[in-house]
Amino acid sequence: MSLLALQRDMRDWLMREDGAAADRIGATAAPGLAVYQNNYRTQLVACLESSFQRTRAWIGEDMFLHAAVHHIDNVPPSSWTLDAYGRDFPATLARLHAADPEIAEIAGIELALEELFVAADSPAVGLDGLGGVDWDRAVLTFAPSIDLLHLNTNSFAIWSALAAQKEPPAPQYLDRPDVALLWRQGEQCRIRTIDDAELQALLKLRCGMTFGALCRDVALLLGEEAGMTLVGRWLGSWLSDHMVVAIDDRVQAAARCSSHLQL
Structure with a gap:
């Protein structure tokens, strides 16, 4: 043999x-x-x-x-x-x-966090480099390791209770699915649920919408003052959580995409 x-x-x-x-x-x-x-x-x-x-x-x-x-x-x-x-x-x-769909969803949360931990590093934008940003033309690039999970049960609440060594709630279907946002902040993996408004904002920005265009869209829905307050809170959270790895104006972003395509 x-x-x-x-x-x-x-x-x-x-x-x-x-x-x-x-x-x-x-x-x-x-x-x-x-x-x-x-x-x-x-x-x-x-x-x-x-x-x-x-x-x-x-x-x-x-x-x-x-x-x-x-x-x-x-x-x-x-x-x-x-x-x-x-x-x-x-x-x-x-x-x-x-x-019992919550079982697979809890496992899905654990898998996503584990894969996030070993994802490639992406240096985040520092708060000290924002002075010259033209926010109307700004295009935000988010860390590629950021993940979104759609959960049809209260699996996030169950997982959170188990992680905190507390009594978990009984499983149940949700009227509207939860969306869990996962990212890595330094060496720590983070997870939180987000509402539909923040989800849509993230999806639009990741597809290339300028920050100014997002501000105008939200202002049309909520009014200028409430819209700017909400978008400002999102931006502060994304930056402080180290989710944003680049901020370019529209021309710089197009050049960045072109160079990646040539590679």
């Missing part, structure tokens, strides 16, 4: 407990194969437990272990790092617990 064939048989045994592969490796190897497979599965369970601690606390040890074993049986590792193994676990939970 070649080394490549032996490696493939070992993989097939670990992932699928393939009896034919075990036979080809040899009958005397059976005790050792069992040990290797147990270590393989134990390591993957530990990986999921580490990444989804709040989910585990919510559904309990037995139910979590059942879901982890099901996931391991059906979704073998496909990356060079175990950090990536949990990416499909919320989908597994959604299939196993379709009647």
Whole structure:
């Protein structure tokens, strides 16, 4: 047997407990194969437990272990790092617990926060460099790692209570979905829910709308004074939370996009 064939048989045994592969490796190897497979599965369970601690606390040890074993049986590792193994676990939970959608949503929050933690750094705009900004023409660039999650249940409230080691509320569907905004501030991952007005503002700005145009849109809806107050509060929050990585005028932003396209 070649080394490549032996490696493939070992993989097939670990992932699928393939009896034919075990036979080809040899009958005397059976005790050792069992040990290797147990270590393989134990390591993957530990990986999921580490990444989804709040989910585990919510559904309990037995139910979590059942879901982890099901996931391991059906979704073998496909990356060079175990950090990536949990990416499909919320989908597994959604299939196993379709009647309890808050479970997959809590896992989705945990996954998003974990991926945010290892995202590439994006130096934020400092508050001391805003004096010369033409806010009417300004185009804001947000950190690419910023994420938005749409939640149909009160999973954010449940996750927050679990994170604070408090009694979580009973699960329930929401009349209107929550939108959770996730970002990284230095080495800290942050999350908060936002209302539809801030969501639409973020989506418009990320699509290239100038800050001045956003101000005019909000002023038309709320009146000039209330609109400027609200937009100013948003801007202050985005800057102090280190979400904004560049502020250009319209011409500079177009040149930035053009240079990225050429690359």
